[in-house]
Amino acid sequence: MSRKFFVGGNWKMNGTKKVADDLLGNLMKGSLDPNVDVLIGVPALYLDYVKEKSSCCIKVAAQNCYKVEKGAFTGEISPAMLKDIGVDWVILGHSERRQIFQETDLLIAEKVNHALQSGLSVVACIGETLDEREAGQTESVVAKQIKAIHEKICNWDNVVIAYEPVWAIGTGKTASPQQAQEVHKILRKWLADEVSEAVSQKTRIIYGGSVTAANCKDLAKECDIDGFLVGGASLKPEFVDIINAKQ
Numbered sequence: 001m002s003r004k005f006f007v008g009g010n011w012k013m014n015g016t017k018k019v020a021d022d023l024l025g026n027l028m029k030g031s032l033d034p035n036v037d038v039l040i041g042v043p044a045l046y047l048d049y050v051k052e053k054s055s056c057c058i059k060v061a062a063q064n065c066y067k068v069e070k071g072a073f074t075g076e077i078s079p080a081m082l083k084d085i086g087v088d089w090v091i092l093g094h095s096e097r098r099q100i101f102q103e104t105d106l107l108i109a110e111k112v113n114h115a116l117q118s119g120l121s122v123v124a125c126i127g128e129t130l131d132e133r134e135a136g137q138t139e140s141v142v143a144k145q146i147k148a149i150h151e152k153i154c155n156w157d158n159v160v161i162a163y164e165p166v167w168a169i170g171t172g173k174t175a176s177p178q179q180a181q182e183v184h185k186i187l188r189k190w191l192a193d194e195v196s197e198a199v200s201q202k203t204r205i206i207y208g209g210s211v212t213a214a215n216c217k218d219l220a221k222e223c224d225i226d227g228f229l230v231g232g233a234s235l236k237p238e239f240v241d242i243i244n245a246k247q
Contacts, residue, residue, distance in 0.1 A: 003204050005220070006160055006227035007243045008039035008123055009234025010063065010091060010208075015043060020050050023235065028055050030240035033247055036227070039123070040234065041091045044077055048085045061089035061123065064097060067110040069118070079118035090115050091229075093125040093145070095166045105148035112159070113152040121158040123229060124149055125208070126187075130167035138165075139186050146190060156195065161187060161205045162229040168209030170231060177218045177225075180207045184224035213238035216245040 015023070020042070032038060039059040042050045051060045066076040082090060092115065093108040108124075115122050126145040128138045142163065153159070163183050168175050175183075184205045192200035207219055208229035219225055230242055 003202065003226045004037055005033075005035060005246050006037045006039070006204050006206055007245075008041060008061065008091070008162070008206070008227070008229045009239055010041040010094070010229060010231050011043060011234060012063070012096070012231060013043060014235060015046060017046065017049060019235075020046055021053065024050065024053055024058075026237050027058060027240065031244075032057065032240065033244045036243055036246070038243055039089055047082070047087055051086050059089050060087055061091055062087055063091050063094070065090050065092070065111065065115055065120075067107065067114045069114075079115045079120050083119055088119070089121045089123065091123045091125065091162075095125065095127055095164055095169055099166065105145055109148040109152040112149050116153055116155065116158055121160070123160045123162050123206075125162040125164050125229070127164040127166050127209075133165065133167060138183060142183060142187060143190055146187060147194070150195060156191075156199045156203050159203065161203060162208050163187060163205060164208035164229060170210070172210055174210040174212075174215055175207070177222050180219060181222035181224055184222070188224050211242060213241035216242045220245040
């Protein structure tokens with residue numbers, strides 16, 4: 001089954017309106033491959049602004065949302081609020097949320113479920129730490145993380161899985177195309193065995209972890225790598241080259 005290539009840019013806690021204007025200007029003047037779904041993950045404060053300024057071919061995502069519609073949860077935002085301003089995507093389970101903010105597999109799964117139930121599409125992030133990889137635990141860790149999500153959701157139609165090895169995020173270290181493909185293949189087999197072959201074949205599994213214009217083409221050649229979730233490079237002009245990695 002053919003899966004449409006998907007490239008997301010995660011701005012993280014970076015940007016101003018001026019920076020957003022510059023980044024959007026670079027994207028909109030770039031010749032983007034029309035066969036690629038393009039997403040930008042924007043700080044919550046600027047979601048409305050970026051959504052208004054961006055073109056229809058660029059999807060805008062929140063970088064987080066909570067597991068309920070409303071309530072006494074100071075500082076959080078809900079899927080309902082995102083829908084209210086026309087945002088249809090959210091990134092959940094990023095390693096920085098797991099590592100820095102101590103979000104558990106269960107909480108992330110509950111957030112994914114509520115986001116989907118609220119009509120959002122989700123980029124669900126999973127990945128192992130360096131210690132876990134060196135201990136030979138990569139497969140068990142990513143299986144545990146994806147299993148937690150599977151136990152909370154009923155439908156995978158609006159889910160993109162992002163495999164992001166924690167040791168390769170913001171470090172300059174990138175999983176080799178072969179290392180990334182190996183884990184993507186494991187994840188696709190897990191979906192086939194535990195969910196269904198149809199879900200396995202249609203669910204996009206993208207790679208994140210120090211993706212740059214220099215390494216994206218080799219990564220994109222691997223059969224189970226359906227795109228990228230890009231951090232620092234999404235704040236640079238080379239993001240256009242990453243989007244066009246399949247050309």
